[in-house]
Amino acid sequence: MENKTIAFIGGGNMARSLIGGLIADGFPADRIRVAEPDPEQRGNLSATFGVRVTGDNRDAVADADGVVLAVKPQVIRDVATELAPQLARTGAVVISIAAGIRESDLSRWLGDGLPVVRVMPNTPSLVQTGATALYANTATSTEQRSLAESLMRAVGLTCWLDDENQMNAVTAVSGSGPAYFFLLMESMEQAGADLGLPRETARLLTLQTALGAAKMALESAEDVATLRRQVTSPGGTTEQAIQAFEDGGLRELVEQALKAAADRAESLGDELGNQ
Numbered sequence: 001m002e003n004k005t006i007a008f009i010g011g012g013n014m015a016r017s018l019i020g021g022l023i024a025d026g027f028p029a030d031r032i033r034v035a036e037p038d039p040e041q042r043g044n045l046s047a048t049f050g051v052r053v054t055g056d057n058r059d060a061v062a063d064a065d066g067v068v069l070a071v072k073p074q075v076i077r078d079v080a081t082e083l084a085p086q087l088a089r090t091g092a093v094v095i096s097i098a099a100g101i102r103e104s105d106l107s108r109w110l111g112d113g114l115p116v117v118r119v120m121p122n123t124p125s126l127v128q129t130g131a132t133a134l135y136a137n138t139a140t141s142t143e144q145r146s147l148a149e150s151l152m153r154a155v156g157l158t159c160w161l162d163d164e165n166q167m168n169a170v171t172a173v174s175g176s177g178p179a180y181f182f183l184l185m186e187s188m189e190q191a192g193a194d195l196g197l198p199r200e201t202a203r204l205l206t207l208q209t210a211l212g213a214a215k216m217a218l219e220s221a222e223d224v225a226t227l228r229r230q231v232t233s234p235g236g237t238t239e240q241a242i243q244a245f246e247d248g249g250l251r252e253l254v255e256q257a258l259k260a261a262a263d264r265a266e267s268l269g270d271e272l273g274n275q
Ligand SMILES: NC(=O)C1=CN([C@@H]2O[C@H](COP(=O)(O)OP(=O)(O)OC[C@H]3O[C@@H](n4cnc5c(N)ncnc54)[C@H](OP(=O)(O)O)[C@@H]3O)[C@@H](O)[C@H]2O)C=CC1
Pocket: 009, 010, 011, 012, 013, 014, 015, 035, 036, 037, 038, 041, 057, 070, 071, 072, 073, 075, 079, 097, 098, 099, 120, 121, 122, 123, 175, 176
């Protein structure tokens, strides 16, 4: 990534997570441009990260080697068509993080033949613990693939997909995934407080337990089902809690939830791609 300049179009939640993670990894702030329509957001981005901000998308991409489209799926078509003539001249690789939006639609809006990498990151990128899947079109050179991968690897784990159809499943698992764990943590914190713990104690015990469980699962040779059984003493406390989760249909609920997220990614692609 040496001497590469990156432009973000849209300076919202996901862009902020990526920018924060990149800077924490040592990427120079003066090689990051952010185009963001809201002046207050621009001021905040500039003050927080020291990046160059602008209200003009074309200005942001002028000297960029990589352009991250970090706008909502509903506006990505307008942004892509606005930037198409300029991107055709600069040859920058376009990196879309939009849920559901297909490479074929992006390529049509940008003008066929431009390098496009579709990626699905997640917000823990801010603390360099992101999980990102990437898919590149055939116009993307090895060097451009490497730029996209290096950017995302600077903020966490990366994996390439050979089949773009898998991107909606990735969106359901890891793109949206932090929200599921946050919901579980919210619920555990509340339940701990209801059982009589001071709120802060419930919060810290919940978060450290989540961190410990994820770290242990990553570092262990055992699968997560085995690790779960190791906590569950026969006739003990965990058994009661797990039984309550099973009786409540947690596994089916998780399956339904992820299917709903993947289906929404698919329908976003259908609705917004056919324009
Ligand atoms: N949030 C997440 O965890 C993840 C999000 N994504 C994807 O990232 C993308 C952005 O999501 P998220 O960050 O949550 O959304 P946000 O709404 O937080 O960010 C989008 C930003 O784009 C700005 N914007 C709107 N219109 C334009 C335009 N024409 N030109 C430039 N900027 C514009 C918005 O400004 P304003 O608010 O003023 O309209 C806003 O700041 C989505 O496509 C989403 O699917 C992918 C993975 C995870």
